[in-house]
Amino acid sequence: MRAVPGDPSPVFDGVQVLEVAQWTFAPAAAAVLADFGASVLKIEDPVAGDPQRGLASAGVVPMVGGVNVITEQTNRGKRSMGLNLRAPRGQDLLMRLVDRADVFVTNFRGPARMKLGFDEDTVRARNPRIIYARATGQGARGPDADRGGYDFTSFWMRSGIASALTADDAERPLPQPPAFGDKAGAMNLAFGIAAALFRRERTGQGALVDVSLLGSALWQHSSAILHSWRLGHDFPTLTGRSTNPIARSYRTSDGRWIALMMIESDRWWPGLCQYLGRTDLRTDERFTDAAARSANYADCVAELEATFARAALAQWEKRFADFAAPWSVLRSMLETATDPQVVENGYAVPVDHDGSEVQLVSAPVQFDEHVPGLGRAPEHAQHSEQVLLELGYDWAAIAELKDAGVLA
Numbered sequence: 254m255r256a257v258p259g260d261p262s263p264v265f266d267g268v269q270v271l272e273v274a275q276w277t278f279a280p281a282a283a284a285v286l287a288d289f290g291a292s293v294l295k296i297e298d299p300v301a302g303d304p305q306r307g308l309a310s311a312g313v314v315p316m317v318g319g320v321n322v323i324t325e326q327t328n329r330g331k332r333s334m335g336l337n338l339r340a341p342r343g344q345d346l347l348m349r350l351v352d353r354a355d356v357f358v359t360n361f362r363g364p365a366r367m368k369l370g371f372d373e374d375t376v377r378a379r380n381p382r383i384i385y386a387r388a389t390g391q392g393a394r395g396p397d398a399d400r401g402g403y404d405f406t407s408f409w410m411r412s413g414i415a416s417a418l419t420a421d422d423a424e425r426p427l428p429q430p431p432a433f434g435d436k437a438g439a440m441n442l443a444f445g446i447a448a449a450l451f452r453r454e455r456t457g458q459g460a461l462v463d464v465s466l467l468g469s470a471l472w473q474h475s476s477a478i479l480h481s482w483r484l485g486h487d488f489p490t491l492t493g494r495s496t497n498p499i500a501r502s503y504r505t506s507d508g509r510w511i512a513l514m515m516i517e518s519d520r521w522w523p524g525l526c527q528y529l530g531r532t533d534l535r536t537d538e539r540f541t542d543a544a545a546r547s548a549n550y551a552d553c554v555a556e557l558e559a560t561f562a563r564a565a566l567a568q569w570e571k572r573f574a575d576f577a578a579p580w581s582v583l584r585s586m587l588e589t590a591t592d593p594q595v596v597e598n599g600y601a602v603p604v605d606h607d608g609s610e611v612q613l614v615s616a617p618v619q620f621d622e623h624v625p626g627l628g629r630a631p632e633h634a635q636h637s638e639q640v641l642l643e644l645g646y647d648w649a650a651i652a653e654l655k656d657a658g659v660l661a
Contacts, residue, residue: 263289263290263291263625264289264290264620265286265289265290265291265447265450266290266291267290267292268286268290268291268292268355268356268450269291269292269294269353269354269355269356270283270286270287270291270292270293270294270354270355270356270357270358271294271296271347271350271351271354271356271357271358272293272294272295272296272331272358272359273296273338273347273357273358273359273361273371274295274358274359274360274361274388275303275304275305275360275361276303276304276305276360276403276435277305277323277327277404277432277435277436277439278360278388278404278434278435278438278439278442278466279358279359279360279386279388279439279442280295280303280305280327280328280360280439281326281327281432281435281436281439282358282386282388282438282439282440282442282443282446282464283295283331283358284326284327284328284329284330284331284439284616285439285440285443285616285618286356286443286446286447287329287330287331287628288329288330288615288616288625288627289616289618289620289625290625291356292332293330293331293332294331294332294333294334294350294636294640295328295331295332295333295334295631296334296336296338296347296350297333297334297335297336297633297634297661298335298337299335299336299337299634299658299659299660299661300335300661302333302335302633302634303324303328303633305323305324305327306321306324306633308321308323317611318606318609318611319609320606320609320611322611322613323431323432324630325604325606325611325613325629325630326613326614327630328630328631329604329613329627329628329629329630330627330628330629330630331628331630331631332631332635332636332639332640333631333632333633333634333635333636333637334634334636334637334640334660335633335634335637335660335661336637336659336660336661337658337659337660337661338369338370338371339369340657340658340659342654342657342659343659343660344369344370344371346641346644346654346659346660347370347371348370348379349644350640350644351371351376351379351380351383352379352380354380354383355382355383355384355450356383356384356386356446356450357371357376357383357384357385357386358386358388358442358446359371359386359387359388360387360388360389362389362399362400362401363398363399364399373385373387373461377459377461380459381459382453382457382458382459383459384446384449384450384453384459384460384462385459385460385461385462386442386445386446386449386462386463386464387461387462387463387464388438388442388464388465388466389402389463389464389465389466390402390403390406390407390465390466390467391407391411391465391466391467392463392465392467392468393463393465402466402467403466404429404432404433404434404435404438404466405429405434407434407465407466407467407470408429408433408434408435408437408438408466408467408469408470409429409433409434409470410426411467411470412467412470412471412473412474412478413470413474413477413478413481413487414470414473414474415427415429416487417474417477417487417488417490418490434466434469434470435466437469437470437473438464438465438466438469440616440617441464441468441469441472442462442464443616445462445463445464446462449462477490496547496550497515497516497518497543497546497547498546498547498550498553498554498557499513499515499518499521499522499525499546499557500513500514500515500516500518501513501554502583503557503558503561503562504558504561504562505561505562505564505565505566505569506562506563506564506565507565507566509565509566509582509583510582510583511561511566511569511573511580511581511582511583512580512581512582512583513525513578513579513580514579514580514581515578515579515580518543518546519542519543521578522535522540522543522546523535524576524577524578525576525578528572528573528576529557529560529561530560530572531556531560534556539552539553540552540553540556566582570582590612598619598624599615599619599624600614600615600617601613601614601615602614602615602624602625602626602627604627604628604629605629606629606630607629611629613627615627633661634660634661637651637660637661638651641654641660
């Protein structure tokens with residue numbers, strides 16, 4: 254059954270989100286809330302806007318069909334207001350927006366929040382029912398609480414993830430894919446906000462929600478980290494090997510890789526031998542059960558390597574098509590666009606951007622088998638006038654704020 258696009262009952266319908274944030278971590282969390290029906294207003298610098306917008310013009314990220322797809326992915330479905338928060342009148346306007354907000358999302362550092370007048374105490378005093386969500390690099394406490402942090406530093410490097418994936422003789426640490434930690438942190442932040450809204454629905458109580466890139470990384474990496482803490486040395490992610498020959502990857506004759514993760518070894522071994530066309534391995538005394546295969550690991554791996562190397566990937570995919578065991582193919586990023594599971598489940602969503610269709614990746618949550626319909630990201634300060642009209646300003650007052658450099 255193909256997932257149905259467009260949720261008729263958005264779970265956050267009526268929730269007003271005020272975002273004062275930049276780059277990816279916190280904005281991506283607000284985008285997830287927008288996916289599920291929240292009304293998100295993004296506050297941007299009236300001149301420069303979110304610095305992420307400038308990455309395309311600087312040549313750091315590609316433009317696809319004239320669209321900055323990174324900005325689209327992170328800011329879809331929002332409205333944008335250009336507001337000068339360095340000006341007292343801009344801060345006053347922000348507080349008027351706080352009055353009607355359910356959620357306030359920010360990733361500005363503590364000193365900047367205080368200086369610009371939207372620190373947690375000020376906002377929560379103004380609106381006690383608000384959910385104030387802080388996205389930080391290293392957490393809200395400790396000596397590095399106010400140090401800036403991108404996901405490459407706070408998530409990837411500081412948490413031990415890069416260390417676990419980098420060989421001892423490597424020239425440099427393994428690089429991180431773009432926004433890898435930001436997206437994990439964003440989902441954690443979205444969950445925290447959702448949980449706080451749920452509690453407020455029950456009790457009427459607002460909340461201060463904290464999620465950090467470092468904390469998100471430790472959670473993501475916690476299985477290996479806990480082993481390391483217990484062992485007293487780093488868990489050997491790269492140098493260590495499984496004792497199970499059918500929990501590893503094998504190369505096909507055309508240089509592709511098939512990954513097996515059959516940790517219930519005795520359950521899947523007979524079927525694997527059947528699908529490989531190697532029923533002889535089932536009766537080989539070296540491989541009769543999991544203990545024997547572990548004891549004769551090198552011999553078993555050698556047999557399987559030779560077998561997989563006899564056929565191309567397409568042949569193995571056809572042969573394994575109805576094999577229920579956990580196996581997969583090492584796919585390229587480009588190949589994911591046409592993966593039937595991606596297509597059938599609506600994990601890639603087309604969004605119209607001024608006549609150009611842009612494929613975005615949906616949030617990894619669905620309700621009632623509906624794929625949330627995604628809206629395009631706003632242009633810089635696209636909705637400034639509209640928001641002020643909703644607050645009761647007339648056009649003369651809006652023009653005066655623009656002339657004073659408060660509004661864009």
